[in-house]
Amino acid sequence: MPTEMELIEIIQMLAETAHMVGLRELHCAFKQFDSDGDGRITFEELKESTKTLLGEKLKKGELEEILTDIDLNGDGNVDFDEFVMMLSLR
Incomplete structure (x- = not known):
């Protein structure tokens, strides 16, 4: 499992x-x-793709934290604009 770092x-x-x-x-x-x-x-x-793409199953809390950080409008989902913003801000 990948560490937070x-x-x-x-x-x-x-x-x-x-x-x-x-x-x-x-x-x-x-x-x-x-x-x-x-x-x-x-x-x-997000749960399925991180498991598939990273090869690791992240904990529910970890996934919720990732989603909360990326979901700028608070609708519980990540749209394309939020995805791009996440990549450009990090």
């Missing part, structure tokens, strides 16, 4: 390269999390 390092690495990534690539990355294609990442999608 490892997750922070991953986010920082993504942020450092986010400016080099085009909109198309950002959409492709977003789609990896948005499994039903409805334009938002739900808690369940």
